[in-house]
Amino acid sequence: xxxxTIMVSLALDRPNDACLAVVGDLAERxxxxxxxxxxxxxxxxxxxxxxx
Numbered sequence: 001x002x003x004x005t006i007m008v009s010l011a012l013d014r015p016n017d018a019c020l021a022v023v024g025d026l027a028e029r030x031x032x033x034x035x036x037x038x039x040x041x042x043x044x045x046x047x048x049x050x051x052x
Contacts, residue, residue, distance in 0.1 A: 003032040010038040 008023040010016045020036070027034045 001030075003027075003030045005035055006030075006032050007035045007037060010036045012038050012040055 003026075006023055006027050008019060010019070016036075020034075023034055026032070
């Protein structure tokens with residue numbers, strides 16, 4: 001069985017070395033590419049601070 005792409009979820013608040021090592025080994029074994037994905041909340045700027 002071959003995989004073309006392996007996606008890995010990455011954390012923004014801690015190191016991802018171990019996770020990337022495992023996925024890197026899998027990608028090498030299957031001749032696949034790695035895609036890393038991470039997400040964060042977007043904090044909208046406050047343009048009006050005193051409610052007018």
